[in-house]
Amino acid sequence: MTENPVGAAPGLLADYLSSIRPLVTVICISYNHERFITASIQSVMDQTYSMVELLVIDNNSSDQSAARAEEMQQKYPNIQVIRNAENVGNCRAFNQGLKRAKGRYIIDLSADDLLHPDRIARQVTGFERLAGDYAVLFSNAAYIDENGRLIGYHYPIGQTGEATVQVPSGWVFKEILATYFVSTPTMMMRRDVLESLGGYDESLSYEDFDFWVRTARNYRYHYQDEVLTSKRIVRHSLSGQFRERHSTLLASTLKVCYKAFDQCQSPEEYRALAGRIRWFIRQCFYTEQFDLAFRFRELLEYMEKPDFRTTVILQLCKWQVPVNGLYRHYAQWKQNRQMSRGEVRMVV
Template identity: 75%
Template sequence: MAGILEGASPGLLAEYLASRRPLVSVICTSYNHERFISASLQSVLNQTYPAIELIVIDNNSTDQSVARVEEFRQKQPEIQLIRNTENVGICRAFNQGLKRAKGRYVIDLSADDLLHPERIARQVAGFERLPGDYAVIFGNAAFIDEKGRLTGYHYPISPAGQATVNVPSGWVFKEILASYFVATPTMMMRKDVLESLGGYDESLSYEDFDFWVRTARHYRYYYQDEVLTSKRIVRQSLSSQFDTANNPLLESTLKVCYKAFDQCQTADEYAALANRIRWFIRECFYTEQFKLAFCFRELLEYMEKPDFRTALILRLCQWHIPVNSLYRNYVTWKKNRVFRRGALNAGI
């Protein structure tokens, strides 16, 4: 080996070493992300890891998002761009990129989030040390606002930067049912696992809960205790739509819950799913999706009878009480309180 590389130019040596490392495909989905996409793409180009392909899918943005991407492509023509003539949704847009991806590992990047420079290098190194039944590596995430200011963390951290709470790792199917604990933007996924699933389910309005349910039953997840991603919290983000009246996200959630029910095997798993469904019934009430609440009840009753609190919520759903405006004000107050507390813990 040394004889072959002896006398090679630094550029050729770097190209050879890069060729020996697993390719990572970063699939960036964008819709009206003009304000943020340049920083997001630059964070990919700033990676210390050399073997990366970048695929951008624009979902028919009406702002200057595509123009910002083209500015990068003038300097980096290897960046691939798919321009949709209509907004086909997050799941289908990602699958368009997945079909082009050649990497061993895949990152699903929203065009308003940021990768820290060592993110890909650290995650690839972690994956390469793991057994073959691991499908996902994930980590902690910093929360930033629309101006890029740090507001907190997905998991609270110590002064040394480690999470101060216990984060599930390994076989996490029950934990996936119990709560939202994986910071979605931090995930690196095995491409062959994604392909075995047929990519994301395009009948759904969002992707992560379904992906977790379909993979965590058969594959392990590894928590890497580092902050290598910044998740931007914006007013019109998809996650914020869960609080709005008559949003389509809870209907997708019901479909995923039926998938999860079919995969449950133990009493603890059924109990975790039942508890989550009780929470979704409350969300249906708060978002005034009263009929959908009874669809969740139907699934719940396959596992247990609704408890007193759930029965009360369902009775209130029958009365069609308009509570969404009040609920959204409460959620906004609570988020602001959490961000202020996170900022204090972070020493901001």
């Protein structure tokens, strides 16, 4: 009979089992998150799962974000804090963390979001049951305002806490092209897959759409139907920058759409991408990036002729109709209305 490697003591057995559980690395990117970063870091340190590595990367904040992170480091010496001398952008900052990461799984955490206490334990358990061709496990998220008040969910939930809508899971490349459905801060990703991609594409202004396009073709995604993360809705967030007149986000999106086009393999996938591009053309109009709208049209015409609505939008782009101010007021009114009703739904 094989001897128990840690003897009969229950405490030693627990320590042994803990030691063989996979390490999870949380990469927390901060830029002017002074109000929220302490709570965000604390949510990582309060995890019921013990095998967690936390890397905090401050992107040259102009407030006291880095100081707050270093205060938490004094309390928890295992936290690693990196101060950048300049704002290198989210993608490059994340890759800084990825190069240092030792975990089997990676969580990309914004310094204003919160992990629920059993998030990592629940996701590791779920991931360890999946086949080797799964790259991402994601879940539902609660939306909270700047004061921490619950204002909605990414997917609406019923009395049992489960989503009341069908969420794509498995081979999701077509769905990734068609619509925004993965709540980015809920993702747990395999480090080896990230490394095989060379990390996030540092030429882009944001990371998630590109990461989904580059992984969903060859790997499966698993949806875990639990609310395990609180995503904070704040003014001037990255998603809100899609409404701004001079934002670089849509130009990055065009690059990703070309990558997606190169990977499409079926008429259904081309149709899904075409539908998304029509939506991006409207966003170009709303943000007065008129020249960019015609660059999206060039890609669209490889797949289909622009429909009537898109043609009208492109004509308005030719006339350079100034609509951004009105659009931003409308978008803010709509978001405030949704928040007051608890119906917040992010669409990017």
